[in-house]
Amino acid sequence: MTDTALFTVNNIWVLVAASLVFIMHLGFSTLEAGLVRSKNVVNILFKNVMILSIGLVSYYLIGFSLMYPNQSWYGVIGFSQVGLSLPVGASIDYAAGHYTYWTDFIFQAMFAATCCTIVSGAVAERMKLNSFLIISIFFISIGYPLTGMWKWGGGWLDQLGFYDFAGSTLVHSVGGWGALAVVLLLGPRIGKYGRDGINPIPGHNIPLAAVGVLLLWFGWFGFNGGSVLSADPDAVSLVFVNTALAGAAGAIGCYFCSFYLFKSHDLSMVLNGILGGLVGITAGADVMTPFLAVLIGMISGVLIPFSVVFFDRLKIDDPVGAISVHLVCGIWGTLAVGIVGVKAGWEQLALQGIGVVIVGLFTFLFIYLITFLVKKTIGIRVTEEHELEGMDLVEHGSAPSIEGMTSTMEVRVQT
Amino acid sequence: MTDTALFTVNNIWVLVAASLVFIMHLGFSTLEAGLVRSKNVVNILFKNVMILSIGLVSYYLIGFSLMYPNQSWYGVIGFSQVGLSLPVGASIDYAAGHYTYWTDFIFQAMFAATCCTIVSGAVAERMKLNSFLIISIFFISIGYPLTGMWKWGGGWLDQLGFYDFAGSTLVHSVGGWGALAVVLLLGPRIGKYGRDGINPIPGHNIPLAAVGVLLLWFGWFGFNGGSVLSADPDAVSLVFVNTALAGAAGAIGCYFCSFYLFKSHDLSMVLNGILGGLVGITAGADVMTPFLAVLIGMISGVLIPFSVVFFDRLKIDDPVGAISVHLVCGIWGTLAVGIVGVKAGWEQLALQGIGVVIVGLFTFLFIYLITFLVKKTIGIRVTEEHELEGMDLVEHGSAPSIEGMTSTMEVRVQT
């Protein structure tokens, strides 16, 4: 009898958390839409909406079975089935009284599309829509679940002792490595790196970007809090505290660092500082004290401006700063588990390093290969003319939104 | 003792679900605001905010008592009282250990205003504000609760065996029928249907529309998940999975269909595809396997572009596609319960058809009559001059937002 109530509350919390992770896709969408130019805003929203949709369906079809197979070949690769198997009404008491089979799937499915959403920001304003969607399908269906299985599916990294609570490595740095691979093959936007140095290309709608970051922070309470995989009061509440404090400290660290470097109060930098702090705490949100969460978040925030400048100097054009946020802070957060907190120690640090390197290497090479093949066949970059005109007009038949042209069209229609 | 914990978790989930349904009103508001022209954006937001507010209060005053009367006349009409009766602190253990009296009310109240919000999108950019609000009061207080009682209040449709889990018919097609009735009496916007064919009138802010659809999807986890009326782990988690997959499949179905028909990647079409998928799964979200949810959602998505073209050919002007989404996919989803899934069968299909037809007929005639009376008395359409100028200036004294004019006003103020 008691078990029923506890099972019910555990399960419903993971479902609520899944819906909070869902809202992160809205956060990514508005963040990226705000940070691109108005001529590409429909394009980036189209990408994000389709990735979410394709991601859910392809993770249903094969991703989930690759990531959580019943058995696998030396903990490296395995597969259960196509789709989900249980009939309606047969899933009770699945994971040791914590959640049902369907809950397990939906919580993981909400995570899966995230890795491609990270890529979509980095490749914004110059990549062919269909090529992007094709690469995304491979990433969500094969790349992400495979490395995910190594740890969360009980694979070799898990057996080794690698620790990644909610995915600083398995979700964020994986997305970051994928983004880096595609961006290297894609090249920077026209006009970004000129003879006279780096030309900043400001986003067209900063409020939309701010909305995105606060929605992401909101969703992160589900992302990290749900990763407890039960409603365990101590664990979930500590994770909430650490998630809140790390994001806040990321903003503060980034505020001082970017003011020191650039002498201006740059909102988009501070927004990325929040995200950096959140990515940083994700690997160890359950094994850190609040003080350590502040520390990890603040260092993440300090890393962001340096990282943004670093990638710009290398002429790696990342319109939204996704690589700095998700790759750099993802690596930092994963290593931090070996440096401070309950699990800290040289051995753990070495394990964390091994996980970072191997997962990174595999993901980078896998996405590089897929992207290379797509580039050689249907191409990955829009024409120069289309890039200058903007993708909204060319690929979506839409005039730039929130601007004069739309109104002009309307006036024409009325007369 | 155990019952207390289970009762508590059931009740709190339905409350959380109620707040998710609440956020759907924000979703509708931003979707509709994004899809109208900038000169009418304050007007549509004003409508949506007032409908939500009037809806909650009028459902409190009489709607709830009409929909869930203690006894009724042959299961067709009944009424309990004006307002809510219980004193503070007297509602425990109301519905078989599932939720309190107040929870019952608030979850249902959040649903009630939805039907009018569906109408507000379809009649956008040309309808008088006060006439719209008057019709809305009748719809929320009488029309919606009456047909709702036939099924959810234990009325004749329920006794017959009609099935509508969360309201493909009782909420969505009811809203759609209401919208159709008002639009037929209202006529299309000036300039939409010219001698040279159909002139598309694009929305002024597609990011806002995308925000709206993702918020609606988010809220739908409460709309469908809360309709289990408890936190039952199996039922709620299956409903979550089906809701996610049907929305995703709606996007994919619509993506291919609209690309095939129009040769362009139309974001607003895909957004309506998501909503179509969600409306489609709503009637049977608890009796379908995930595979069937994908199937139902995908067919909903395919229906959307055809339906939009169909209503445009009939010169039924629906600026946001509300009739295609809520009426067409609402009917499809209700019938689908008789075609596939646990309940499928010829007899069930016939029952579903009866429900669709009778509920539709009643709602259409009721709203048509109310609207006709309002049209003959105070009128329902703004003047041609006001329509061209935009309703924001005329009815709200506001210059178009997010545009040049506002800034002009500000500059004028400063000098």
Place this chain on the structure above:
Amino acid sequence: MTDTALFTVNNIWVLVAASLVFIMHLGFSTLEAGLVRSKNVVNILFKNVMILSIGLVSYYLIGFSLMYPNQSWYGVIGFSQVGLSLPVGASIDYAAGHYTYWTDFIFQAMFAATCCTIVSGAVAERMKLNSFLIISIFFISIGYPLTGMWKWGGGWLDQLGFYDFAGSTLVHSVGGWGALAVVLLLGPRIGKYGRDGINPIPGHNIPLAAVGVLLLWFGWFGFNGGSVLSADPDAVSLVFVNTALAGAAGAIGCYFCSFYLFKSHDLSMVLNGILGGLVGITAGADVMTPFLAVLIGMISGVLIPFSVVFFDRLKIDDPVGAISVHLVCGIWGTLAVGIVGVKAGWEQLALQGIGVVIVGLFTFLFIYLITFLVKKTIGIRVTEEHELEGMDLVEHGSAPSIEGMTSTMEVRVQT
């Protein structure tokens, strides 16, 4: 055994409520961003994001310990420690089976930053960023926790019998008094009060403001619902009903009142009516019947237009109406607990009055003093030139977003 499940559901609800309160910061951000001019939008967002971040960290460092000390000097002032003390994994069974130590902190921390967010709206478009942040740190770390302790920390007001369920006084009127103090020292925006009377300065993006208010309403279900401090079915569900109805009635009351006064359908007024209703019910959301919630909300809504006109006549310039919403309706809601509902009575009314006056007096003087000191040292107001140019350009190096200039910059970059 049973206790575990009940404890778990109580705790998880307070955490979910904390994340709903978190989203109120997004609501405030978009509301305020929408109601200022486009030249100051990055500035107001920067303020709100930094307040939230600084607020969480400084409440972690000392605020929480000031507000909930183990012992205090005559219930007036006390302090426990710097930071939070418990090690990872040691917090179970903290508050009589309701929630953990971490949960207690995070729910209260989400509240703390609110008081400064109220100020940020009232001082928008003319205040120096750093001066504002300095004052905020004092407000969040000392002012707010001190008066909060008097009631919620078991201090002298609590022992006296003052009642404030979720903070009409302790949060909202405190924020309003702070706003009033700063605004009096800051003065009105240039051009607001001219020789020819009051010049309205309309916000640049009303949809953003509407999004903000609906998000605030959404978050208020956690603000009030979580203040039950458990998932008690009766209490939480009644609070939900009252919160929904009071907000709705606020809109309706304000709609009629502002139409009567101004003969126009003013959306920003109605939006503030909703907020007024919500602030009004906050003090007594658990001791009112739904009918009384409608009454309290409606009176709040009626108060808003009068209050806005009143402060404008006094040349107290409050760009977003924060003082009318939070101070005026906060006082009204607190007094209402002594006038109607379960607790009503002359003695209670007197106690409510004492709380309103003493908390208000302390907060006003404290913030006035801090602001005065900051004004005399580094100054609180930007230069006239900078105010006219807009703060985004001067303080943030950003051109106005959502407008022509941004595009111009982009075009320049590309050529």
